[in-house]
Amino acid sequence: MVVIDRTEWHFGQTAVNVLTVGIAYNGIAFPVAWTALSHGGGSGADEHIEVLERILRVVKPDQIRALVADREPAGSDFLEVLKERKVPFVIRLKVGRPVGPASGEWSLPVRMFARTCGLQQSSLLGGRQVVGGAESVGVRIGLKRLEDGSFLVLASRGVDPDSMFELYRQRWDIETLFGALGVQRLRFGGDPFDRAGPDPKAARRSCPDLQLDLNQWSGSEKAGRTAARVCQRVSGEEPVSPADWTGSANCWSTGTGCRTN
Known part of the structure; x- marks a missing residue:
């Protein structure tokens, strides 16, 4: 593919x-x-x-x-x-x-x-x-x-x-690549190797722009709620709550809002 x-x-x-x-x-x-x-x-x-x-x-x-x-x-x-x-x-x-x-x-x-x-x-x-x-x-x-x-x-x-x-x-899969390379954080002026930290808003800010399949972002709160749903409906993967995008033992914050094992 x-x-x-x-x-x-x-x-x-x-x-x-x-x-x-x-x-x-x-x-x-x-x-x-x-x-x-x-x-x-x-x-x-x-x-x-x-x-x-x-x-x-x-x-x-x-x-x-x-x-x-x-x-x-x-x-x-x-x-x-x-x-x-x-x-x-x-x-x-x-x-x-x-x-x-x-x-x-x-x-x-x-x-x-x-x-x-x-x-x-x-x-x-x-x-x-x-x-x-x-x-x-x-x-x-x-x-x-x-x-x-x-x-x-x-x-x-x-x-x-x-x-x-x-x-x-x-x-x-290519968004997972960009997330692994830290691209999502670079888009927002952050350190590509810094896992957003305990601030839940930082996790939301590090999500991708999702020009892929969703153009109707209207603020970080909506982005945080929506990204996991988008990933689930398009890829069928298990969505992860935005609050768990950082600090989770079994979820690396790739920006897709999906669990990667």
């Missing part, structure tokens, strides 16, 4: 922005290729293609069960390259992305299809679909309404459609 993600923090006014691709194994991703971006903010297709080409020098496409990523590497150019290189993938889409049948006769924002799902229910759109901007890349679309009512929309190619949600859960 190949996982791609970006992490960003600041030293003073200087953005440190690193795009990383790794191999997920036993709950953590092992970094294989990465690039330090020369700017803050999101990464683009050229940067995604660069790290993809680097990992394909050591891992053949037929050795990859799936490349898994969040919404940022879902651009049309990157999807075209994945198709050309025959790399199977499961990538999350933004809910406003147009989706329609492979015939291209019509399309709708994918949220319109996802609204048919009840809470915690998932479904697959029938047949092969295309997404806006990448009309030559046929994909299967998976839809799920999460616990808070938001939508998880996945596009997959080259994998069993029934397995796409299970495969997507492994995207969290």
Whole structure:
């Protein structure tokens, strides 16, 4: 399983922005290729293609069960390259992305299809679909309404459609890597090797931004309550109370809010 993600923090006014691709194994991703971006903010297709080409020098496409990523590497150019290189993938889409049948006769924002799902229910759109901007890349679309009512929309190619949600859960392995490297604390200006200490608010401050699957943070109290639920619903792991993120004998504060043994 190949996982791609970006992490960003600041030293003073200087953005440190690193795009990383790794191999997920036993709950953590092992970094294989990465690039330090020369700017803050999101990464683009050229940067995604660069790290993809680097990992394909050591891992053949037929050795990859799936490349898994969040919404940022879902651009049309990157999807075209994945198709050309025959790399199977499961990538999350933004809910406003147009989706329609492979015939291209019509399309709708994918949220319109996802609204048919009840809470915690998932479904697959029938047949092969295309997404806006990448009309030559046929994909299967998976839809799920999460616990808070938001939508998880996945596009997959080259994998069993029934397995796409299970495969997507492994995207969290790269967040475990970032947590083990102390990245979450660097994002908040802290010492990457300091385990937040007895202050419960420090533990909450050290949680990740979770641009992964949740954008609606509204303060540290909500973040503390929500992170464990997010991890449980997406990864299926056992959530840990924010109060136990530090000082627990069997939980290292990775920032995911999940118990790691």
